[in-house]
Amino acid sequence: MEGWRALIGSGKAFNRRRPVPRTMETTMQDDATELDQALEGGGQLDRVSIPPELSRAFADATLTVRRRALSKSVVIGLGFYEAFALGDAFAVPDRLELALTFRFAIILPLGLMVVCWLRRTRCALILQQVVACGFHLVVVALLALLVVLSDSVNALGFVFASYALLMFMVISMALPLSLVAVLATFVVLIQAVAIAHGPLMYPALELHNLMIAIVIIGPATFANRALENDRRRHFLLMERERYRQRLLAEQRDMLARLAALDPLTELANRRGFHAGIAGDLDRLAPGSLVAMAMIDIDHFKTYNDHYGHGAGDEALRRVARALREAARPIGRVGRMGGEEFAVFIPGITGHELVLYAERLRASVQRQALVHHHSATASVMTISVGVALGCPETSDIEALFETADAALYRAKAAGRNRVSIEDLTRPDMGACRERPDTG
Numbered sequence: 001m002e003g004w005r006a007l008i009g010s011g012k013a014f015n016r017r018r019p020v021p022r023t024m025e026t027t028m029q030d031d032a033t034e035l036d037q038a039l040e041g042g043g044q045l046d047r048v049s050i051p052p053e054l055s056r057a058f059a060d061a062t063l064t065v066r067r068r069a070l071s072k073s074v075v076i077g078l079g080f081y082e083a084f085a086l087g088d089a090f091a092v093p094d095r096l097e098l099a100l101t102f103r104f105a106i107i108l109p110l111g112l113m114v115v116c117w118l119r120r121t122r123c124a125l126i127l128q129q130v131v132a133c134g135f136h137l138v139v140v141a142l143l144a145l146l147v148v149l150s151d152s153v154n155a156l157g158f159v160f161a162s163y164a165l166l167m168f169m170v171i172s173m174a175l176p177l178s179l180v181a182v183l184a185t186f187v188v189l190i191q192a193v194a195i196a197h198g199p200l201m202y203p204a205l206e207l208h209n210l211m212i213a214i215v216i217i218g219p220a221t222f223a224n225r226a227l228e229n230d231r232r233r234h235f236l237l238m239e240r241e242r243y244r245q246r247l248l249a250e251q252r253d254m255l256a257r258l259a260a261l262d263p264l265t266e267l268a269n270r271r272g273f274h275a276g277i278a279g280d281l282d283r284l285a286p287g288s289l290v291a292m293a294m295i296d297i298d299h300f301k302t303y304n305d306h307y308g309h310g311a312g313d314e315a316l317r318r319v320a321r322a323l324r325e326a327a328r329p330i331g332r333v334g335r336m337g338g339e340e341f342a343v344f345i346p347g348i349t350g351h352e353l354v355l356y357a358e359r360l361r362a363s364v365q366r367q368a369l370v371h372h373h374s375a376t377a378s379v380m381t382i383s384v385g386v387a388l389g390c391p392e393t394s395d396i397e398a399l400f401e402t403a404d405a406a407l408y409r410a411k412a413a414g415r416n417r418v419s420i421e422d423l424t425r426p427d428m429g430a431c432r433e434r435p436d437t438g
């Protein structure tokens with residue numbers, strides 16, 4: 001059987017592939033175009049829009065990144081809060097004990113609890129964002145309390161620290177802009193209260209508070225938006241790449257199928273037919289026989305000459321349909337070129353073959369395609385040459401050649417008939433026919 005496969009070549013997969021509906025390909029092209037458009041839109045400040053049907057996928061794809069950003073911001077924030085304990089001696093010398101209590105007895109355990117919770121929880125992202133923001137706001141509130149309670153002017157340094165903290169939160173936590181607005185409002189209000197009750201009774205400080213807020217919140221929001229746009233662009237690029245890969249694979253499949261198909265009759269062409277035979281041989285039970293039928297339409301040239309090429313094409317389609325029907329369920333039909341067809345019949349016995357070949361011949365005659373210029377009959381007919389062989393002892397080339405010779409004999413004997421050559425006869429090979437159970 002090896003020799004057969006070697007001759008048939010490697011195109012085995014073509015026939016087994018499922019046809020892809022044209023609509024799927026078109027849809028994927030449309031999707032890729034929509035993604036192109038989405039990628040083109042959106043500058044640094046304009047939000048890069050995600051097509052509505054992808055918004056869920058985008059949310060899922062960025063969920064891990066956003067969750068990680070939250071716990072990272074709390075961990076990094078904690079590092080800063082504890083490290084800056086050293087500055088308390090300078091900022092609030094009169095409230096040093098309270099400041100250290102805030103940092104180590106409240107902020108540290110609370111922060112650790114929030115980090116643990118953020119890493120474990122699977123609750124809605126917005127809730128996690130609110131909790132993480134809440135933690136940072138507690139820190140801002142405690143610093144503000146120190147400003148209020150301390151008599152040291154240096155305590156006002158905590159106002160600046162709070163704005164630095166706000167900038168860090170807005171940039172690092174991948175927050176939605178609505179939450180950024182709420183967060184910023186809280187920080188500004190807390191600072192306003194702290195300044196109003198702080199150690200320096202200087203009304204202009206409130207104005208400074210607002211100016212600092214604007215200077216900090218503006219660039220921080222810009223950075224937040226730019227990072228969000230980067231996340232969106234990255235997602236869209238990945239999606240577009242995925243669509244294009246799928247489209248390419250579908251187009252490759254379609255090309256392979258087209259390369260194996262005869263466009264006129266939609267039967268396998270010579271290449272597809274050979275590839276199909278390779279698959280049939282793979283599935284063949286050991287010791288089984290196979291047959292090849294070569295089929296040629298009788299007096300097709302005169303049919304073309306008298307009825308025209310268009311009618312000839314239609315006749316070829318009708319013959320192909322008739323053969324495909326008659327060859328079922330075991331035979332594989334292909335168009336070898338011109339008005340020549342072939343049927344490969346795996347797992348058939350000599351006795352079955354006689355009837356099978358006759359069925360092929362009769363199927364075309366039954367079409368009753370009027371052919372008044374045929375020297376054989378008044379309707380279109382075919383001649384069939386069949387070779388029965390054993391894959392273990394003879395090769396596919398020999399089967400084709402023998403079937404061709406049988407076809408020649410059928411033509412010479414008057415056409416519209418079947419001629420069978422048996423390569424499994426004791427003098428020609430070692431295979432034996434299975435007992436005919438029919």
Ligand SMILES: Nc1nc2c(ncn2[C@@H]2O[C@H](COP(=O)(O)OP(=O)(O)OP(=O)(O)O)[C@@H](O)[C@H]2O)c(=O)[nH]1
Nearest residue numbers: 296297298299300301302304309310312313338339
């Ligand atoms: N309409 C049409 N005609 C085709 C096509 N391919 C080949 N033919 C014609 O098929 C005819 C084959 O003619 P011949 O090879 O002389 O055979 P024949 O007339 O059938 O004679 P016998 O086979 O000896 O019975 C030629 O006229 C080709 O032009 C095709 O795709 N469409």
